[in-house]
Amino acid sequence: MSIYTKTGDNGSTKLMKLQNVSKSDERIQLLGNIDELTSNLGLIKASSDNADIKNEIERIQKNLMTIMACIADQFNQQHKMNEAEVIHLEEEINRMESSFSRKNEFILPGQTKESAQIDIARTVARRAERWLAVVDRKFNADSGAKKYMNRLADYLYMLARYTDFMLSKKSDKETTFSTSIQRDRTDDEIISAVLQKLGLGNKNMTLSSAKKLIEKVEERAKEVGLNAVIAVCGPDGNPIAVHVMDGAYLASFDIAMKKAYTSVAVKMSTKRLGELAKPGETFYGIDKADNGRMIIFGGGVPLMAGDMMIGGLGVSGGTSEEDSHLADYGLEVLDKVL
Template sequence: MPNVYTRTGDAGSTGLFGGSRVPKQDPGVEAYGTVDEANAAIGEAKAAATDDSVRETLHGIQQRLFVLAAELASDARGRAILDNTIDVADVVDLESIIDMCLEVTGPQRAFVVPGRDAPSAALHKARTVTRRAERRVLTMAETHEVRPELVKYLNRLSDTLYALARLTEHVYDIGRVEQLVRAAVAKALGAPSAPSALTYDLATAKAMAEAAEAKATELGVPVVFAAVDAGGNLMLLHRMADSLLGSIDIATNKAFTSAAFKLATSALAEAAAPSGELAGIEVTNSGRVVIFGGGLPVFVDGRLAGGIGVSGGTVAEDVAIVTHALNTVQEQP
């Protein structure tokens, strides 16, 4: 079995693949050494990952980083005999991963503070080490021959790790919301009750809209009422005269949020505060999540049927109106 130590580096030099030796402080050694750090950081993220597909993706990236580092650690003779080197296809593979992540999380509209959970924090750490590796390779390129594909790969890799971190945060947020929903539903429902006579269809949504308009008229506030089904699809949009144009989108998104998270929009406010467990959740789902009052989920026999939302007044007025609308149909025989 070969020794881990060879004593050949005791004088401050190290061997490259190809046979030549260079000082250990050479920019090339610093570059491939930092790529090795990035690989180790990605391994740490892989160990922390809870999703099998993320682990497999990171493992594949590690394999390609070994190839990239080997090229940086080679002299001209060594590079001439390397095969399966990093190429444009590797960069495209990373871009595909980024695109798939963005399809789930949507575009980022605010700064992300690392540390939402351990798996995403490890990915953010790996991202920063990869950025440093890219800078070291660029420094190396000032005095050494470096193929541009290697720099492009490291650049896309840091973006990939960022996208994976956001995806991991998104999954964590959904899990936390589900926990909150279960607790809220259990508290609200208490012991099982007899089946409800309430149905949720277009006729019910229209009855809710009429009740909302009556309450809004009583308060002197023109509002928009929206109802969506359990899939978040718009069923009914009811707009009072002189209501704000912006209220159309807000009311619809309140209804969507309530259906998507099975929770009143007001219940998300505290958890979505900057120091809360769900900070930043409002930028998920393509920015459709509303974290202030005015949206309510609709349950029929304990199962989600859809969501309703009201916008146009103050938050307190919107809550009063949407609550009145839901209570009106629930109280009907």
């Protein structure tokens, strides 16, 4: 069955037992406002990591569904709002208010993202309450629903202030803890901790690590029967080490260094650059740039430590696919040599 029925194309809808009700009808306006409120509460519920708040919001959503049913079918006693739910909201308001010192002044919403969203829901609740008063004057509304909507706006106001208080308290604890740790650390330790946080640790490309990487790649080259030139450069594109295997092509020396340089210059593998350098693609013609230093076929890869580029690896000696295989193998063993 399709979600659209086309029955409302003429601007009318229906209530539980009434057909052809205008969409401008006060009851339809009220139902729309409560629906909007329920959706805003859903966003609060989905964003919260507090299980108690989630449960309370869901309880409110279910009560709003009951109120909506009562508006659509006002003479059905099963949809009347239970006084116990009003009392429950009052108890929750009192509990939150007693947990912190509330300032007796106008509050500007937006102290935190969480409370700002709750304040939006509060204003929608007030609007729904006003429409409920309009409906009550013309059609008579459930007295329990009127009480509940009034308390609900108060509850949401208090929940927003309570949320600001709890998040502020959490932030103060984290700041105090962080400060106490910083006092016990030397500058070197702090720098090291920041690098670890970024996933960099103390890794960098030195001559020693470059030689180890070249040795690993050479072992794989021998396994596949390839005589290659293996070059490693720093993040500035300058060569750190170049190794020429016996029997490697003379031209491979220059090509391997250019592959390492290119991978650093464009921050991607030369194989990927080759795909983007085809006619009509983003980097078409790049191989003519930078005095011909750019290589657009496989065998060059950037070397990364976390999110930081520490150098480039270039391999030349076989086909583009063979060189790419050796360069990719260098990436696999990089952590072992740093």
